[in-house]
Amino acid sequence: MRILNPYDEQGTWYRGSFHNHTNNSDGWFPLETVYKMYGDYDFLAISDHDKITNVEGKRKIPTVFEAIEVSSRKSHMLLVQPPHTMMENYTNEFTIDHYQKYADATLDHGGICVLVHPNRYFSNFWTLEDMMAMERYTGVEIYNGDGNIEYDIAFDKWDALLTAGRKVWGFGNDDSHVYGQEKQAWNMVLAEENTQEAILQAIKEGRFYVSTGFGFESIKCVGNKIIIDLKSNELLDKMYKYVTLFGSGGRVLHEVTGRTRHIEYECQGDEGYVRISAYIEGGYAAFSQPLFLEKD
Numbered sequence: 445m446r447i448l449n450p451y452d453e454q455g456t457w458y459r460g461s462f463h464n465h466t467n468n469s470d471g472w473f474p475l476e477t478v479y480k481m482y483g484d485y486d487f488l489a490i491s492d493h494d495k496i497t498n499v500e501g502k503r504k505i506p507t508v509f510e511a512i513e514v515s516s517r518k519s520h521m522l523l524v525q526p527p528h529t530m531m532e533n534y535t536n537e538f539t540i541d542h543y544q545k546y547a548d549a550t551l552d553h554g555g556i557c558v559l560v561h562p563n564r565y566f567s568n569f570w571t572l573e574d575m576m577a578m579e580r581y582t583g584v585e586i587y588n589g590d591g592n593i594e595y596d597i598a599f600d601k602w603d604a605l606l607t608a609g610r611k612v613w614g615f616g617n618d619d620s621h622v623y624g625q626e627k628q629a630w631n632m633v634l635a636e637e638n639t640q641e642a643i644l645q646a647i648k649e650g651r652f653y654v655s656t657g658f659g660f661e662s663i664k665c666v667g668n669k670i671i672i673d674l675k676s677n678e679l680l681d682k683m684y685k686y687v688t689l690f691g692s693g694g695r696v697l698h699e700v701t702g703r704t705r706h707i708e709y710e711c712q713g714d715e716g717y718v719r720i721s722a723y724i725e726g727g728y729a730a731f732s733q734p735l736f737l738e739k740d
């Protein structure tokens with residue numbers, strides 16, 4: 445058996461969100477206010493509805509990305525680093541072909557494509573059927589912090605896609621529109637350096653995890669064993685943790701609770717994939733990408 449571990453690389457952890465709005469669409473604040481709200485982030489994308497907002501402006505954030513949220517009346521799709529040519533005769537009409545065309549244009553342009561808030565029940569969700577019909581995209585927004593987190597969590601659809609053999613990464617974003625929505629969910633990216641190219645490259649290779657306040661120090665593989673070190677310091681080590689490893693079908697492979705910071709799991713070979721979710725007292729969490737298992 446072979447375990448494909450995306451975290452098996454050197455680098456620095458960078459924090460950022462790819463899905464945020466300004467008053468160029470339905471956000472409340474101008475770009476410079478949004479930049480201040482995220483002043484300590486390492487990277488940020490501005491993703492207004494159906495518009496590529498110009499990201500030039502006064503800011504402390506080292507790396508910013510142009511983005512767009514293609515926002516039909518049905519499902520929404522986030523494109524980071526989209527080509528400007530897609531704005532010629534732009535429409536947000538929802539058909540799989542039309543969405544795939546924009547996704548392909550962005551991926552071919554070096555960007556990424558994320559199907560966002562798939563479980564938002566009142567509107568703008570994704571059916572699993574449509575997510576399966578889309579052929580090429582980077583990932584799924586598994587945690588959207590737009591104030592509605594009880595239904596903007598999509599582990600069920602992510603597990604269904606992974607179980608069907610789709611290699612799609614999980615993203616966490618604020619989808620911020622107003623004060624109070626900032627810094628609810630973000631991505632910790634293990635990249636060589638903090639540049640657009642290095643961040644996007646790491647994302648495409650799955651070298652990131654989703655955080656709502658907790659984290660991983662490292663995820664390593666030795667032989668058939670997955671070795672997880674949780675974020676650790678004197679305070680965190682005293683707190684209670686709830687760590688679950690999930691495999692194909694969303695089945696629970698292994699669970700550890702207690703004041704732990706180190707977990708080991710011996711793969712049996714039939715897991716399909718292994719993904720890790722770690723909660724700490726208070727509910728803050730970290731969600732890893734899947735480590736796919738390949739049979740020899």
Ligand SMILES: [Zn+2]
Nearest residue numbers: 513520560568
């Ligand atoms: Zn949306």
Ligand SMILES: [Zn+2]
Nearest residue numbers: 463465513619
């Ligand atoms: Zn949005």
